[in-house]
Amino acid sequence: MTITRYILFPDIWSIMIRHPVQSLYIGCYPMGATTLINVAVSLIHEDYGFGGKPFLYAIWCFWWFDVVISVICCWGLMHIMSVLSASYKPL
């Protein structure tokens, strides 16, 4: 549904990323992915013994993907915050 929303209304993306408060919640996306990775490793891989080596390496790939998104979130959003800080009232 979210993907459809951004495809149908591409303008929302730039409005969203420039919104002083809502844009910060993008950071929740990699955090949610992290929880999935943790459960996949500790519960499914370790406790249930599912998948073995290929499964673990697949999770490892997801982790690198997650790292990239986190880095983009951190540097990107901090940069946007500082660039746009003049345009909205703080607090």
Place this chain on the structure above:
Amino acid sequence: MTAVWLLPVVTLIVASSSGGVLALPLQKYSPPHALVTVTVSVFMVTIGLSLALMMLTVYLLRLVVYGLPPGATIISVFLPLGPTGQAGYSILLAGQSFKSLLPLRYGNSDVLTFSSTGDTINIICISLAFVLWSLASMWMIFALLGVQDVLRQTRFPFQVPFWGLIFPNVSNWSTPF
């Protein structure tokens, strides 16, 4: 300024803790991959934690100068527990991974092949994790004080901001256990 500022920064800390979780089973298959994972995790937790501590300083100033957040957004006072507690957990995991990965059996690095490097890093990591857990507990007590203060003045309905309670408290208490 609200505690929501912390969210883009906390992502780095959370991703690093997941790297620590991943590194422990990964070293069964490939120690070099596990070592890269832990090192990237430590890099990320360092950046995330330093930025988060800077923001917590500004947040404390905001609390003192402008007062607590109004109404149900008072729940956001629990957000500072997230970066500190989760960073402690992440550093703890990194220490465990280094302890089992080091010393390396290959390569010609003096530091990585030295016999007590892993144990030393582990002890440093445990101390750091305890410091961060103490910091998180301090923020939790401030948060409880803030919530009781607002609750005595107004009643607010159970609504969306309450999801913010889950992650910080869980991450704080996952460190000691």
